[in-house]
Amino acid sequence: NNISNLAEVLFHVFVSIETTGESVQFEQKLTYRQPMYKVIDYIWKIELHRRSIQSLAEVALDDIENTNPPLFLKFVNLLVNDANFLLDEAFDFMKQIREKEREQETRNPPLQGRELQQFEANLTHMTQLARFH
DSSP: OGGGGHHHHHHHHHHHGGGSOTTSOHHHHHHHHHHHHHHHHHHHTSHHHHHHHHHHHHHHHHTTTSSSOOHHHHHHHHHHHHHHHHHHHHHHHHHHHHHHHHHHHHOSSOOOHHHHHHHHHHHHHHHHHHHHO
């Protein structure tokens, strides 16, 4: 039954994206990995795949000292790196939003008309980007 190794194959693909070459930036690799999060979340809800993932974690625990890190450990490392990057990006957007809000609060005279609409549209866009991250 080939479906039983779906999680392992998915983790291999997830990890192999990291070695796609030096010319591919981290952000691009992250973009390749992000759709896989939903697939992993989905298969986690299926007992067969959850057991497979747990088995990969157990192997990683047993082989944690190996010079070549186990697949699950590589996967978790990348997952944490992705989460850290996204969190950092979200904080940067939140900082930019706050700076723009302060700028608007202290502007004299305040923006009006089209300029105010454009400012609010930009603020809304940055808020959406922060939420996405």
